Amino acid sequence: MPDDGVAWLKRSELLTYEEIYRLVRIMAGLGLRKVRFTGGEPLVRSDLPELVKEISSIKNIEDISLSTNAVLLDKYAAPLRDAGIQRVNISLDTLSPERFREISLRHSLEDVLRGIDAAENVGMSPIKINMVVMKGINDDELPEFAKLTIDNNYTVRFIEMMPLKENLDRQKLSYLSTEKIKEAISEVGELIPIERDESGGPARNYKIKGAKGKLGFISPLSHNFCSDCNRMRLTATGGLKLCLFNEPELNFREPMRNGATDDDLIWMIRDALIIKPLEHNLQVGKAGFESYTAMSQIGG
Numbered sequence: 001m002p003d004d005g006v007a008w009l010k011r012s013e014l015l016t017y018e019e020i021y022r023l024v025r026i027m028a029g030l031g032l033r034k035v036r037f038t039g040g041e042p043l044v045r046s047d048l049p050e051l052v053k054e055i056s057s058i059k060n061i062e063d064i065s066l067s068t069n070a071v072l073l074d075k076y077a078a079p080l081r082d083a084g085i086q087r088v089n090i091s092l093d094t095l096s097p098e099r100f101r102e103i104s105l106r107h108s109l110e111d112v113l114r115g116i117d118a119a120e121n122v123g124m125s126p127i128k129i130n131m132v133v134m135k136g137i138n139d140d141e142l143p144e145f146a147k148l149t150i151d152n153n154y155t156v157r158f159i160e161m162m163p164l165k166e167n168l169d170r171q172k173l174s175y176l177s178t179e180k181i182k183e184a185i186s187e188v189g190e191l192i193p194i195e196r197d198e199s200g201g202p203a204r205n206y207k208i209k210g211a212k213g214k215l216g217f218i219s220p221l222s223h224n225f226c227s228d229c230n231r232m233r234l235t236a237t238g239g240l241k242l243c244l245f246n247e248p249e250l251n252f253r254e255p256m257r258n259g260a261t262d263d264d265l266i267w268m269i270r271d272a273l274i275i276k277p278l279e280h281n282l283q284v285g286k287a288g289f290e291s292y293t294a295m296s297q298i299g300g
Contacts, residue, residue: 009236009237013237013253014236014237015234015236015237015238015252015253017047017050017051017054019238019252019253019256020051020055020234021051021054021055021058022256022262022265023234023252023256023265024055024058024061024234025058026262026265026266026269027269028058028059028060028061029060029266030266030269030270032060032061033060033061033062033063034061034062034063034064034065035055035061035063035064035065036064036065036066036067036089037051037052037064037065037066037067037085038066038067038233039067039068040236041068041069041071041072042066042067042068043068043071043072043073043076044072048076048080049076049079049080049082049083050083052064052080052083052084052085053083053084055084056083056084063086063087064084064085064086065085065086065087065088065089066080066085066087066088066089067088067089067090067091068088068089068090068091068115069090069091069104069107069112070088070090070091070092070111070112070115070116070119071107071111071112071115072111072115073088073090073112073114073115073116073118073119074111074114074115074117074118077115077118077119077121077122077124078118078122081122081123081124085124086124086125087124087125087126087127087128088119088124088127088128089128089129089130090112090115090116090119090127090128090129090130091130091132092112092116092129092130092131093131093132093134093138094109094138094141095109095141095144095145096109096141097109097110099137099138100112103137103138116129125153126153126154126155126214127153127154127155128154128155128156128157128216129145129148129154129155129156129157130157130159130218131145131156131157131158131159132159132161133158133159133160133161133176133181134161134174134176135173135174135175135176136173136174137174139176139181139184142158142181142184142185143184143185143187143188145158145185146185146188146208146215147188148213149207149208149211149212149213149214149215150188150189150208150210150211150212150213151212152212152213153212153213154213154214155203155205155213155214155215155216156213156214156215156216157203157215157216157217157218158178158181158185158215158216158217158218159218160175160176160177160178160181160218160219160220161174161175161176162220177219178217178219181217182217185215188208189208189209189210189211190208190209191206191207191208191215192206192207192208192209193205193206194206194207194214201216201218202218202220202228202229203216203217203218204216204217204219205217229243231244232272232273232276234252237251237253238251238252238253238254238256239251239252240252240269240272242272242273242275242276243276250268250271250272252265252268255268
């Protein structure tokens with residue numbers, strides 16, 4: 001989160017659950033099969049399990065997952081699993097309680113660890129732990145994170161720090177390439193390449209010889225994965241982002257509230273997908289000209 005917080009939106013600016021359900025239902029008819037609830041932080045949204053339950057009832061939706069900071073997951077893991085969440089991605093950049101407070105500016109590491117345990121206890125699988133690697137801040141913990149996969153069936157994923165709004169100066173100093181990350185964890189054991197998992201994410205996957213879990217490397221800068229991307233993101237205010245790093249190409253909120261039919265929305269979606277960017281515009285230490293959104297707003 002930015003040090004000075006973010007501007008709050010009026011409730012009227014947010015899509016209602018009924019509007020979200022309608023759009024997902026229409027997209028499912030066009031081929032959508034997987035839905036992820038992300039953010040910001042999705043668990044702060046009131047009655048999220050109710051929306052998950054509604055989405056899970058839509059024909060053709062086969063996979064529903066969650067990205068979260070896990071601070072509230074201890075409370076919501078069971079109702080979310082009952083509603084239809086099958087797997088979870090958890091953002092965790094450090095295993096040090098003191099460093100956690102420095103990075104997050106709020107909450108405690110214990111909240112997150114309880115959330116991970118709760119997700120495991122209710123049968124969410126796989127549990128993916130996402131670490132944004134920051135040189136000079138948490139890169140000394142890379143072996144410790146890799147070791148989490150030895151005795152636990154976790155997928156620990158190391159993410160290159162991306163140049164986004166409000167972090168350009170920090171990113172220039174903190175960026176560490178995937179090659180450097182692999183070097184740092186090589187002391188833990190031999191890295192064995194394995195196939196991508198069924199969730200179809202952007203990570204290149206490995207196992208440490210003899211480990212229960214997996215390691216993943218997400219390399220938007222050193223190994224561009226745009227050619228494999230078939231994702232789109234519906235924002236809380238109704239925008240459709242066809243690339244994580246672009247501003248929304250169009251907004252559904254006002255057309256829906258002004259009487260757009262399902263056919264109208266179908267043509268809007270198709271027109272948008274035609275102009276999905278071939279690749280992002282990011283460079284090390286330099287944001288693309290379209291990267292106006294902070295990661296605290298677009299989530300995992």
